[in-house]
Amino acid sequence: MTPKPFMGGLKIPHYKSFTEHASITVIPAPEQLVIPLRQHIGAPCNSLVKVGDAVTTGQKIGDSDAFVSAPVHASLSGRVTAVEMRPSHSGQDVPSVVIDVDDAQQPWCPSAPETRDLTKDGIIAAVKEAGIVGMGGAGFPTAVKLQPPADKPVDTVLLNGCECEPYLTCDHRVMVEMPEQILKGAAYIRQALGAETVLICVEDNKPDAVEALRQRNTDQSTRIVTVPTKYPQGAEKQLIKAVLGREVPPQLLPFAVGVVVQNVGTAVAVCEAVDQGKPLVERVVTVTGDNIADPKNLRVPVGTLLSHVIEQCGGLIKTPAKVIVGGPMTGVAQKSLSVPVTKAVTGITVLNPATAVTNGEYTHCVRCGRCVDGCPMLLYPNQISVFCEANLVERARQWNTMDCIECGICAYVCPSNRPIIRFVQDMKPRIQAAQRP
Amino acid sequence: MKADAELVVSSAPHLRDNRTVGRAMRDVFLALMPVTAVSLYFFRWNALFLISVCLITAVFTEILFRRMMKKEPTLHDWSAVLTGLFVAMLFPATTPWWKAALAVFIGIGLAKELAGGLGRNRFNPALFGLVALMLLSPLVAFLDEQFASLYVSFGTVDVLTQATPLAMLHQGMEMPSYTSLLTAFPGGALGETSPLFLFIGAAYLFYRGHLNWRIPASILLTVAALTAVLGQNPIEHLLVGSLPLGAFFMATDWVTSPFTNKGKVIFGVCIGIGVVIFRLGLAPTEGVAYSILIMNGFVPMIERWTLRPQFGQNRQTMARSVEP
Numbered sequence: 121m122t123p124k125p126f127m128g129g130l131k132i133p134h135y136k137s138f139t140e141h142a143s144i145t146v147i148p149a150p151e152q153l154v155i156p157l158r159q160h161i162g163a164p165c166n167s168l169v170k171v172g173d174a175v176t177t178g179q180k181i182g183d184s185d186a187f188v189s190a191p192v193h194a195s196l197s198g199r200v201t202a203v204e205m206r207p208s209h210s211g212q213d214v215p216s217v218v219i220d221v222d223d224a225q226q227p228w229c230p231s232a233p234e235t236r237d238l239t240k241d242g243i244i245a246a247v248k249e250a251g252i253v254g255m256g257g258a259g260f261p262t263a264v265k266l267q268p269p270a271d272k273p274v275d276t277v278l279l280n281g282c283e284c285e286p287y288l289t290c291d292h293r294v295m296v297e298m299p300e301q302i303l304k305g306a307a308y309i310r311q312a313l314g315a316e317t318v319l320i321c322v323e324d325n326k327p328d329a330v331e332a333l334r335q336r337n338t339d340q341s342t343r344i345v346t347v348p349t350k351y352p353q354g355a356e357k358q359l360i361k362a363v364l365g366r367e368v369p370p371q372l373l374p375f376a377v378g379v380v381v382q383n384v385g386t387a388v389a390v391c392e393a394v395d396q397g398k399p400l401v402e403r404v405v406t407v408t409g410d411n412i413a414d415p416k417n418l419r420v421p422v423g424t425l426l427s428h429v430i431e432q433c434g435g436l437i438k439t440p441a442k443v444i445v446g447g448p449m450t451g452v453a454q455k456s457l458s459v460p461v462t463k464a465v466t467g468i469t470v471l472n473p474a475t476a477v478t479n480g481e482y483t484h485c486v487r488c489g490r491c492v493d494g495c496p497m498l499l500y501p502n503q504i505s506v507f508c509e510a511n512l513v514e515r516a517r518q519w520n521t522m523d524c525i526e527c528g529i530c531a532y533v534c535p536s537n538r539p540i541i542r543f544v545q546d547m548k549p550r551i552q553a554a555q556r557p
Numbered sequence: 558m559k560a561d562a563e564l565v566v567s568s569a570p571h572l573r574d575n576r577t578v579g580r581a582m583r584d585v586f587l588a589l590m591p592v593t594a595v596s597l598y599f600f601r602w603n604a605l606f607l608i609s610v611c612l613i614t615a616v617f618t619e620i621l622f623r624r625m626m627k628k629e630p631t632l633h634d635w636s637a638v639l640t641g642l643f644v645a646m647l648f649p650a651t652t653p654w655w656k657a658a659l660a661v662f663i664g665i666g667l668a669k670e671l672a673g674g675l676g677r678n679r680f681n682p683a684l685f686g687l688v689a690l691m692l693l694s695p696l697v698a699f700l701d702e703q704f705a706s707l708y709v710s711f712g713t714v715d716v717l718t719q720a721t722p723l724a725m726l727h728q729g730m731e732m733p734s735y736t737s738l739l740t741a742f743p744g745g746a747l748g749e750t751s752p753l754f755l756f757i758g759a760a761y762l763f764y765r766g767h768l769n770w771r772i773p774a775s776i777l778l779t780v781a782a783l784t785a786v787l788g789q790n791p792i793e794h795l796l797v798g799s800l801p802l803g804a805f806f807m808a809t810d811w812v813t814s815p816f817t818n819k820g821k822v823i824f825g826v827c828i829g830i831g832v833v834i835f836r837l838g839l840a841p842t843e844g845v846a847y848s849i850l851i852m853n854g855f856v857p858m859i860e861r862w863t864l865r866p867q868f869g870q871n872r873q874t875m876a877r878s879v880e881p
Contacts, residue, residue, distance in 0.1 A: 132572070222861070248574030288571065357868060369869040439563040448571040455566045473565040477573045483634070484676030486578055489769070489816035497868040502816060520867050535578045536676070542568035 153423030162188035216519030230396035250393035259464030280356030285447030305387030491530035501530035583633035588758035615641025643683035646748030749810030777828025
């Protein structure tokens with residue numbers, strides 16, 4: 121079974137050389153943490169702490185009774201100084217717990233190995249308790265993904281190590297440096313789902329990661345698959361199509377075709393949660409770009425402000441700068457560095473505005489069809505952009521605007537410089553509003 | 558929250574490739590340079606004068622209409638000068654300047670700018686200008702009479718006194734060799750001078766990624782197949798008249814051709830059929846311009862027929878209810 125490329129997509133220069141061989145390093149603890157009570161898709165958590173409380177590393181500080189949610193924990197020990205709305209990297213204000221970090225840090229102590237529960241329910245409970253969410257960027261609660269509907273049995277788990285987004289290398293480094301944890305976490309995920317096979321999918325531009333995983337893999341039911349380097353290979357539906365030949369129908373989840381996709385970083389978190397009871401309080405973040413003095417892959421406590429992380433990398437070379445949370449294709453440009461790193465932040469890409477595009481003038485669609493050729497969802501971005509621009513909500517819905525995955529290819533190739541992704545992002549809530557009774 | 562003045566904010570994606578409409582149009586302009594050079598070689602000052610008239614008219618028409626409609630001028634996207642050059646390519650070197658200028662004026666002013674500007678025009682501006690002149694032949698005759706004394710000529714051109722290859726084909730005359738048909742057999746419009754040099758330009762466009770092969774391939778194959786079936790010499794048909802120019806440069810215009818791949822094939826096949834009907838049925842009219850222009854009008858319909866199902870949706874369940 122050789123992966124066949126999905127339709128559409130594009131070869132994009134990947135600019136990974138800034139950090140692809142930089143080992144993961146730990147940064148000094150920040151003085152303050154801002155931990156959002158919603159770092160995931162789903163219901164926000166309620167704060168379990170109040171101002172003045174002392175918190176220890178790994179202590180649960182927010183939880184929710186909702187099924188689709190994930191608890192949050194204190195990443196470092198300290199004292200709660202505020203529970204209030206704070207800006208997040210998505211641009212919205214989110215209820216957050218602000219912690220002044222102690223100078224003397226007690227390290228987090230793992231639970232004893234004999235308390236491990238390797239039953240299906242035990243694994244799911246450990247994942248839920250650890251607050252694990254999809255670490256590839258989407259932030260969907262992992263425990264929910266481990267509980268498929270009864271009528272949709274899962275036979276295959278795909279571990280996503282494609283990292284197709286330009287510049288980012290956090291998954292790459294995790295695969296090179298922590299292959300054992302990935303393989304172990306993969307096995308736990310497979311057991312929790314009762315699946316037969318795990319396929320770890322890596323783009324063929326990361327041979328060292330493939331090699332590291334293959335060398336350590338002893339599990340018969342796990343295989344490492346290389347997939348062609350093509351953007352957006354790491355998009356869930358495109359990856360399933362390429363590796364398994366299965367197409368997830370519009371509006372449905374991978375459950376519909378018996379598949380669950382998890383990021384490789386998530387597998388590491390699952391491994392640590394099940395083996396040691398460790399909550400998700402830190403993650404690997406790539407700090408990269410042509411406008412950061414010292415690009416690095418860093419292990420960052422959740423809640424650390426971007427300003428602290430950027431300081432640890434020597435700061436910005438030139439100002440003004442464009443600071444993007446995530447990669448350059450799908451990431452969000454920040455208007456302030458006082459927003460925290462969350463569980464789903466894969467990278468911080470710092471670009472010189474002279475090399476990065478800013479939203480300039482755009483003209484009519486000239487119908488060249490490049491976006492049509494590139495669209496991995498096989499939509500018609502040209503038509504969608506025209507209807508979104510004219511605010512024709514019903515037309516935009518008919519042309520399947522809601523199925524756009526916002527990969528950015530259409531806007532990347534558009535010779536008329538049309539901000540198609542912005543149009544789509546503005547239109548989606550309007551379509552949803554129009555569909556409500 | 559206060560925005561940090563040192564940070565630049567814009568929407569994703571934050572990368573773009575370097576292709577722009579202006580660059581593409583400039584590439585098409587460059588791709589026409591080989592055949593332009595050949596036409597200048599054969600027709601000398603007459604050709605230079607005709608091309609100059611078209612380019613200057615193009616620039617002024619564009620400025621005039623953009624001003625009238627209170628829009629920023631868009632000369633930098635090269636589309637106006639390109640239309641000017643296309644019109645020049647569609648006329649013989651001795652064409653009176655008012656005729657060429659009128660075609661450019663109608664093409665850019667009416668077919669493009671009044672339709673809403675580049676991208677909103679349904680018809681190829683240059684072909685629209687050319688065909689409009691045919692429809693307005695009484696007006697052209699009137700202008701010919703009025704402006705006769707203003708006719709500018711740089712001497713007779715020997716090669717223009719011979720019959721065009723297309724006319725020779727129609728009249729069943731003995732045809733020149735394939736080699737001379739391919740390389741250069743001047744006699745008709747500037748852009749018909751040399752298929753070989755058009756192919757060189759087309760190869761450049763293909764190399765630069767601007768040319769989708771589906772439209773020219775389906776036009777040329779259709780013409781070749783139909784003429785062969787009808788007992789004609791397909792190679793001669795492919796090399797004469799404005800078919801090479803039309804197939805590679807005019808039918809492939811982004812704005813006025815279908816954006817679906819299947820649609821491009823249907824579009825090309827229909828143009829090919831049209832060309833053969835005009836050439837064999839309605840002789841001696843040149844059918845390329847008419848065929849492309851007619852099919853331009855059918856583009857929205859063709860696109861609607863040929864939409865692909867979206868990802869994860871098979872053909873049976875595909876919603877066909879979308880309006881263009």
